[in-house]
Amino acid sequence: ETVLTQSPDFQSVTPKKKVTITCRASQSVGNRLHWYQQKPGQSPKLVIKFASQSVSGVPSRFSGSGSGTVFTLTINSLEAEDAATYYCHQTWSFPGLTFGGGTKVEIK
Amino acid sequence: EVQLVQSGAEVKKPGEPLKISCKDSGHSFSTSWIGWVRQMPGKGLEWMGIIYPGDSDTRYSPSFQGQVTISADKAIKTAFLQWNSLKASDSAMYYCARLNDRIDPFDIWGQGTMVTVSS
Numbered sequence: 001e002t003v004l005t006q007s008p009d010f011q012s013v014t015p016k017k018k019v020t021i022t023c024r025a026s027q028s029v030g031n032r033l034h035w036y037q038q039k040p041g042q043s044p045k046l047v048i049k050f051a052s053q054s055v056s057g058v059p060s061r062f063s064g065s066g067s068g069t070v071f072t073l074t075i076n077s078l079e080a081e082d083a084a085t086y087y088c089h090q091t092w093s094f095p096g097l098t099f100g101g102g103t104k105v106e107i108k
Numbered sequence: 109e110v111q112l113v114q115s116g117a118e119v120k121k122p123g124e125p126l127k128i129s130c131k132d133s134g135h136s137f138s139t140s141w142i143g144w145v146r147q148m149p150g151k152g153l154e155w156m157g158i159i160y161p162g163d164s165d166t167r168y169s170p171s172f173q174g175q176v177t178i179s180a181d182k183a184i185k186t187a188f189l190q191w192n193s194l195k196a197s198d199s200a201m202y203y204c205a206r207l208n209d210r211i212d213p214f215d216i217w218g219q220g221t222m223v224t225v226s227s
Contacts, residue, residue: 001170034213036153043203043217044145044153050213094210095167097143099153106179 002027002093004100006086012106019075021103023088028068032092035064035073038102039084048073071089075105083107110134110220112142112204118226120194127190128221130204137185138162141207143214144178144189148200158207159187194225 003026013019023033031051046055046059048064051071061076075082088100115129130142143158157168161180168178180187187204202221205214 032211036214038153043220044214045217046213046215049215060187078202085152089213091207091211091213095158096169097155097158099145099155102152 001094002029002090002098004088004090004098005104006088006100008103009101010106011077012102012108014108015080016077019078019082019105021073021088021105023066023071023073023100025069025071025090029090029092031067031072032090033064033066034089034091035062036082036087036089037084038087039083044087078105078107080107109214110190110206112196112206112216114202114204114218114221117222117224118217119226121162121227122196122225123193124225125190125192126194126223127188128223129188130189130218132185132187132206134216134227137180138182141189141210142180143205144176144187145203145205145214146172146200147220148205153203156189156202161185161187193222196225197227199223199225 005024007022033051035048037047038044047058052064063074085102085104111133113131144156145153156172157177157178159166177190204218206216
């Protein structure tokens, strides 16, 4: 099983600052690493696909980078509506899909 | 707009069976994969299993193999997740979600079905 480890578990950030979340895979997943945003009481929502590809309707302040085993989700100029938990997810090992443990982003 | 609409919240007793559903309002039900994801209270996302309704090819996470059954009915564009005998530890929110292809992300998610198992 491909284990995804996210860091940090929690971040408290002032509006307009940059947020960086890291996801490390226990083995290479190529670029088949995706990021989701989940707000309280809502279903997860895809924000970045294939490590760095943008998703239609998602603000451009969200970006992703990385390949192989280390990936980063960046939120530039954080806004209040970005308060959520963010999860990485790999589809390299299909059907052995896995999620990271999540990173909660709080607005200071 | 493609949507996955899940059945409503359930309250059951330990030992009871349960089958929850996920209906696809789009046109690609038979050519997409539908996965199920568990989220226990206050916890993260866990992938349970996935089905390709076109030919009923079904795969399970080792953690859930033998604990649940995933099925689909192409005629009504609906996927199902069922338990034969619920446990209190099955209390959780369950999401269905769509993959267009096996390498793709889950691009469409259902609204979730809350399952509560309590005596």
